[in-house]
Every structure is written in C-alpha cells, then in structure tokens.
Amino acid sequence: MTHDFSQEITGDRESENSQNQEGNNWQQYFTFNTDHKVIGIQYMVMTFMFFLIGGLLAMLIRAELLTPESNLVDRPLYNGLFTMHGTIMIFLWIIPFNAGLSNYLVPLMIGARDMAFPLLNAISFWILPPAGLLLLSSFFVPNGTAQSGWWSYPPISLQIPGGGLINGEFIWIVSLVLIGISSIMGAVNFMTTIFWMRAPGMTFFRMPVFVWSVLSAQLLQLINLPALTGALILLLFDLSFGTQFFKPDGNGDPIIYQHLFWFYSHPAVYIMALPAFGIFAEVLPAFSRNPLFGYRSVALATLGIAFISIFVWAHHMFTSATPGWMRMTFMATSMLVAIPTGIKAFAWTATIWRSKLHLETPMLFAMGGAAMFIFGGVTGVMLAATPFDIHVNNTYFVVGHFHYIVFNTITMAIFAAIYYWFPKITGRMYAEGWGKLHFWLTFIPANITFFSMHPLGLQGMLRRVSSYDPQYQGWNIIASLASFLLGASTLPFIANIVGSWLYGPRAVDNPWHATGLEWTTSSPPPRDNFEEIPIVKRPPYDYGNPKYSIIENSNNNE
Amino acid sequence: MFSVFEYVLIAVYVAVLLVVSRWIGQQAFSWMPPQATAEAQRVDDLFSFLVSIGAFILLGLIGIMIYAIAFHRAPPEDYTEGHPSRGDARLEILWTATPTLLVVWIAFQSFNIYQQLNILGLKQIVHLHTPLESAPAYAATVSDVPKPASETIDVFVKQWDWSFRYPNNVTSNQLHLPINRSTRLNLQAQDVIHGFYVPEFRLKQDIIPGRDIDIVLTPIRSGKYRLKDSQFSGTYFALMETDVYVESLDQYNQWLTQTANSEQTPANQAVAENIQPPKTLFNSGWNTVTPAQPGIANKRKQNNDT
Numbered sequence: 093m094t095h096d097f098s099q100e101i102t103g104d105r106e107s108e109n110s111q112n113q114e115g116n117n118w119q120q121y122f123t124f125n126t127d128h129k130v131i132g133i134q135y136m137v138m139t140f141m142f143f144l145i146g147g148l149l150a151m152l153i154r155a156e157l158l159t160p161e162s163n164l165v166d167r168p169l170y171n172g173l174f175t176m177h178g179t180i181m182i183f184l185w186i187i188p189f190n191a192g193l194s195n196y197l198v199p200l201m202i203g204a205r206d207m208a209f210p211l212l213n214a215i216s217f218w219i220l221p222p223a224g225l226l227l228l229s230s231f232f233v234p235n236g237t238a239q240s241g242w243w244s245y246p247p248i249s250l251q252i253p254g255g256g257l258i259n260g261e262f263i264w265i266v267s268l269v270l271i272g273i274s275s276i277m278g279a280v281n282f283m284t285t286i287f288w289m290r291a292p293g294m295t296f297f298r299m300p301v302f303v304w305s306v307l308s309a310q311l312l313q314l315i316n317l318p319a320l321t322g323a324l325i326l327l328l329f330d331l332s333f334g335t336q337f338f339k340p341d342g343n344g345d346p347i348i349y350q351h352l353f354w355f356y357s358h359p360a361v362y363i364m365a366l367p368a369f370g371i372f373a374e375v376l377p378a379f380s381r382n383p384l385f386g387y388r389s390v391a392l393a394t395l396g397i398a399f400i401s402i403f404v405w406a407h408h409m410f411t412s413a414t415p416g417w418m419r420m421t422f423m424a425t426s427m428l429v430a431i432p433t434g435i436k437a438f439a440w441t442a443t444i445w446r447s448k449l450h451l452e453t454p455m456l457f458a459m460g461g462a463a464m465f466i467f468g469g470v471t472g473v474m475l476a477a478t479p480f481d482i483h484v485n486n487t488y489f490v491v492g493h494f495h496y497i498v499f500n501t502i503t504m505a506i507f508a509a510i511y512y513w514f515p516k517i518t519g520r521m522y523a524e525g526w527g528k529l530h531f532w533l534t535f536i537p538a539n540i541t542f543f544s545m546h547p548l549g550l551q552g553m554l555r556r557v558s559s560y561d562p563q564y565q566g567w568n569i570i571a572s573l574a575s576f577l578l579g580a581s582t583l584p585f586i587a588n589i590v591g592s593w594l595y596g597p598r599a600v601d602n603p604w605h606a607t608g609l610e611w612t613t614s615s616p617p618p619r620d621n622f623e624e625i626p627i628v629k630r631p632p633y634d635y636g637n638p639k640y641s642i643i644e645n646s647n648n649n650e
Numbered sequence: 651m652f653s654v655f656e657y658v659l660i661a662v663y664v665a666v667l668l669v670v671s672r673w674i675g676q677q678a679f680s681w682m683p684p685q686a687t688a689e690a691q692r693v694d695d696l697f698s699f700l701v702s703i704g705a706f707i708l709l710g711l712i713g714i715m716i717y718a719i720a721f722h723r724a725p726p727e728d729y730t731e732g733h734p735s736r737g738d739a740r741l742e743i744l745w746t747a748t749p750t751l752l753v754v755w756i757a758f759q760s761f762n763i764y765q766q767l768n769i770l771g772l773k774q775i776v777h778l779h780t781p782l783e784s785a786p787a788y789a790a791t792v793s794d795v796p797k798p799a800s801e802t803i804d805v806f807v808k809q810w811d812w813s814f815r816y817p818n819n820v821t822s823n824q825l826h827l828p829i830n831r832s833t834r835l836n837l838q839a840q841d842v843i844h845g846f847y848v849p850e851f852r853l854k855q856d857i858i859p860g861r862d863i864d865i866v867l868t869p870i871r872s873g874k875y876r877l878k879d880s881q882f883s884g885t886y887f888a889l890m891e892t893d894v895y896v897e898s899l900d901q902y903n904q905w906l907t908q909t910a911n912s913e914q915t916p917a918n919q920a921v922a923e924n925i926q927p928p929k930t931l932f933n934s935g936w937n938t939v940t941p942a943q944p945g946i947a948n949k950r951k952q953n954n955d956t
Contacts (some may be wrong), residue, residue: 111778147882162888162928163930163931164931164932165932166930166934169932169936170935171884238933239885240882245882247859248843248883251841251842253937253938253940254937257834279723286679316772340860345857346858363770382734383735383736385735386738386741387736387737388737410786411854411880412843412858413863415857420761423760423764429756430753431746432751432893434748434752437711438711441714441715445718446733448728449732450730451719459719462715470807473800474697474701477696478756478764479767479852480760482694482852483853484699486845547681551681552847552849552878557888559888561876605729616847631736635731
C-alpha cells in the first residue's frame, strides 16, 4: 500500500505540504481545511465539547430539582440553564454532530473523493465555533442568557426586564440564525454530493441506508429550516427594532411564531433521528451477520418519514388555541409517522432474528438505542392522540418522551457510530472493556432518569418549573441521582477515546468484516479516500458473501 | 423463513403478550391522578387503550431482541452469515399493514373520545365575532357547538397571578366550582401566554393575550385541587398555582355570598419572593419582571374587564 509510505513522509514534513494533510499533525484540525474527513472530525470533536457543556447544565438542573424548593440556583438562572441546555444539545450537539459524521462518511460510502463543494463545507463548519462561543458568552452579559426556553415563544421572549440592545435573547437569536445558515449550506452540499458524486454503479438502491437517511434529513433542512430562520429574524425585529409581528398588544399574533417555529422544529426531531436510524441500519446487520432485512422498504420508509414529518407540526400546539378541525387533522398526520417508523423497527428486529450476534460495543449501543426508540415511539403515538396530549402537554411526560428520543435513541446511536467507525477514522482500535463499561453506565442510568419523568408527567408535574409540589419529590430524586451517574458515564468514554486515539493498537482496514465502500479503503483513509474510485457491482449489506466473512481478508480487501 | 417450531413459539408468545399487555393497560388507570371531571374518565380510557397497544409492541419487539441475545450469539471468530434472507414480501406487507391498522384504530378511538370530550371547538375557542349560522362546513365534522353551561366564570391571568370573577361580580384568587354542573371559563391573559391546567381535570388550555378563549368543564368529584400555569410564563412560573375547590351548589353559593361581603387580599407568592428572595447557592443577579401587587391586580382587572 503505497499511501502508507507517503503518509509517513508527510508526517515528517509536518504541515508544509498542504496536498497531503492526512498525517498525524493535529494542527490541521485547527485550520481552514477542505478535506471532508478533517471537517468531519472538527465537527464531531467540537460538538462533543458542547455535549459536555450541555450535560453539565442538565446536571445543574437536576441538582436543583432534587428538592421541591428553589435552593441551588435562583429562578432567572434556572430559566437560563434549561434554555441553554436545550439550545446547546439540539443546535450545537446532535444536529452538527450528525453533520460531522455525515461529512466524514457520505463521500466514503458513495465512493467520492470529497464533498461536492469542499470550500463551502469548510465555511459551514467555521461558522459554528463563533456562533457557539457567542451563545455561551450570553452567560456574561448583564441580564444573562435567554430565559424563555429553546422555543423562545413570544411574548415571553420579548420581555427583557433589564433592557439593553445586547441581551441574552438577542445573542440567542443571532447565534441561532448563524447556525441555521451553516446548516443550510451543509444541506446544499450534502444533497449535491449524494446526487452527483456517487461512484460508478452506486445506484440509489445500492446506497447504504445511512446515506438515504442523510439525504432525507438534509432535504428537511432545506425545506423547513428557512421557516425557523424567518421566524427568528421577525422575532429579532420585534425584540430590538420595535416591530409588532408577534406582539399581541400591537395587533401581532404570537401563534404565528408557534406555527413557523414548529414547522422547522418538529422535522428537526427527524433531522436528528434519521441519521440515528441510518446508524442502526449499518451497525445491526454488521454485528448480526445478516443483510438488512427489507432494505428497499427501509430506504423508502426513510424518505416517507421525512415527507410525513413536514405535515405534523401543529401537534405541538394542541393546547394553543388550535381549532378542533386542526387538532384532528394533525392528530391523523402525526400518527401516520408510525407507519414508516414501524417498518424500520420491524426491519431491525427481523435483521437480528436468527442471526449470529456479536455483542461488541457498537452493537450494544445500537441494540440498546433501537429498543429504547421503540419505547419513545410508543409514547410518541400517545402524544399524537389529542385527548391524551391535552393532559400531558408541557408536562414531564413530554420531557421523558423527548429524551427517550434524543438521548436514549439518538445519542446512543451516536455512541454506536463513534465506536463503530473509530477504527476507520483513527486507524486504531478502542478498548473493548472500557466501551462495554461505558455502555452499561449509560444505558441503565439513562433509562432510570428518563423513565422517571413519565410518571411525574402523568401526575401533572409541569416542565420548566424551578420548584415543585412535595408530592413529586420521590421520582425527582431517582431521576436526579441517575442523571449524575449518566453524567459520570462520559468519563470512561473520554478516557477510552483519547487514550485509544493516541496509544490504541493499530486497526485493520475492516475490523468488523463489514460491507460498505468505507471499509474497502485504508484506516484512516488517504486524502482522496480511495486509491482509485471503486466500481460498485453488489447490493448493499452483502452479508453472507464470503468476502466479508473470512478473517484473513480484513487487512487487504483487494 | 420460519420452521413449524418457530410458528408455535411465535403463537404462544403473541398469546402471552396479549394477556400481559392487557393487564398493563388496566394498571394504567392507577398511574393517573384522581378523575375529577367526566372528561377525565374518557381520557383515562384512551390512555389505558394506548398503553395496552404500546406494551404489546414494545414487549413484542424487545422480546425478540432478548431472544436473539440469549440464543443466537456467534462464537467470537465466526463471521459467517446468520441467515442470507434479504426480505420476505409477505412479512413486509404484514408489517406495513399492522402499523397502518393500529394507527387507524388509535386515530378512530382518539377521534371518538375527542368528540365525547366536547370541551371546545373553533367557535368556542376563539371568539371570531361571526354569527353561528355562517359556521364553516367542517364545523359539522368535529363538534363545535358550544356545550350549554350553567355558570360562566371569568379567569384573568397575568404574571404571576390568577384571579376569577364570578357571576355576581365577586372576585377572588381561588377557583370555586359547583359539582356536576357545567361551567364555562372565559380565559383572558394580560401579558404573556399562560396555560390553564388542573391535572385531575385532564384539561389544559393555553391562554393567549388578546384573545378570549373559553373552556367548558364539568367537575364530578368534590375536593381541593391545584390550578397550575402550564405554559412557561417567566421567572416565577413555578409559583403560579392556586387552589380549586369543587363543592356542592349550596356550599358554592354560600362561599359566593361570604366572599362578596369580605374583601380578601391573599398573599401572592411571586410578590413575596420578589421582595424576599429565597437563599440559593448560586445567585445570578439577573433582572426579573416585577410581579404586580395583588391589590393592583384586583383593581386593574375590575377596570380592565371585557
């Protein structure tokens, strides 16, 4: 393999040579690099930092909720904490992490040398760190961060008691608009790459489901994100320049904001979840040695979820002066999502059925995430049922459901992805024992934390309260203690990833004997991904083919 | 793709699941707060139904995964195929049809129960100032005809204070409702969006400033409940609770005359906390909207009434 040799040479020459930046020089991750793999790692590492910050905020929130009284943080700070927790986790962790993972994987998976617009790709990334730091800086402005929740509903978001043009809400809006611009740029790039950069023979129905899911998620970004960006700009005008789009005392309508906001922010859940489903579709077949069951229906169900999710936004507004006919219409459309997601869940289960399971860390996270998604999906259908939703809307039942999706499903899938592609990305193996420890330290506390929220919500504990009635304390203590354990579970993960990246044993090209083009190139891949562009002749998920079953082949697939 | 043994196994498994999920569905009633309105009974029926179906799906799929983990582990170095099956048209049709039928069933049940609730509809929810005759055609599909109510109570809500005006112009910070009589609540917000929520009633309705929103409810269980603000309303959001009393008509009328004769000025928790903040470990010092004194609130709502 000639490129290994050239890689060593570039490693010696350091960053002099901008053509071959795949060496071990860590400085490249802090530069304006156009290699999709470097950008992918930049995204993933940076968003993980924000995940840690968001997690610390969550633990502060849970610490406040240990007791019914307000005694750890004062109420404005509490409101700032949950606002920033939600904002960071959604807009600076899951969505951009998925962008990073997709950035790394999509060109490799479709046999391309890079993304369609490498320069645009680098720009989309480099918008994020300033936007994120800007958001965090709002902790230090005189009246603190935005405090109206990540929905930022007017008129509450327009109340700035301390006054001042530069306030937390202003900063929040500006940084979200920046992040939105970055996402739209990314979406254009992903769509173009998937449509035009596929290797010869890589037809749509030979693409891995992960690529299908990126395609669907980015399609949603393009269609729906402008609605949020528009709403935020109008909100900024109301906040700072005296317009009255959403102000009820000036003939504005705050409900319009809710429509625009949820028109993006419901599909946003699928922008986050679809790549997670894609990860399951990659990991589950590899570790059960079966082709993905019903590949074609799973691929089409991915598009189906994206399509239906455009028409469900008003189910967040069942209690917001929404007329009866609209409640019933959106109840019906919201429930339709259960059909394609059901197809997916059944297909995963059938893939596992009568298989040869290898329970390595990625598989544990994928199976755990898929199982927890079924729980989150079931409560999701419940929430679509208007009469029940009216009772639990804005209670901890919704918080529990939402975290079953965003943590127990999506973040678990992200961990599965990190472990699964770690050897490909770094060229080294992680420590299996530490990975399993991380899984159990995550899976058990996550379930305890977020399950506890369901009975709280059924009993009527509202979300976003900084103090609560003593009757709710029992489940709150359980949720809080488990959440601290959940926070601690990232420590073995960080130790494992950092340690293995530096000192882990060298990984072979295809340690999991997996199918997929990304496993045919070296680990880590060379600057241009492939020695020569592969020609695809096989269906995806070709498990059962001896090529992927023989141990000896793993070092050299050609 | 299945052997006879597996068919039998699946049949037994499904039968067990049906029994277990039905039982879990029955348990669901006890997870809810007491049923204090007729609507609460309907909602709980729906919840139990949803829990039964949900438990069946959840246990079914997770059971298969656990079965695979228990009986289908590969030896460490065995990377050969599990089964080569890529798909099975019959199975795929079956599991497209299954969620479709379930969704239709769930939607039908939810629609039915929503109609039985008859809590509010387009006409009731927002006063559009159009005559009832010109109601749009869709009004017929979902019941939008106001439920006749024997009482109307005005609910005024502001940061962070609930107040109520009763038919004889009595105002109070407590909500009193006669049992077994339908009462119309006319909800009005002054500043930001709030939400009317009593968990035992199962009903919730956002209150939008600038709109008159009605909600009709019929309490059926006497007792004392807590009314909460269900839509985040700022700093003292958590303190915005007040007592709700469901009592017999005699007691209700007695309370009305009593309150008419004695001006009450109850302490407002938000005001108290704004003056004397509780000690917290971390203090941000960020400004907050100052809650108005209840006295001012009472005066304003009498001058400002609709």
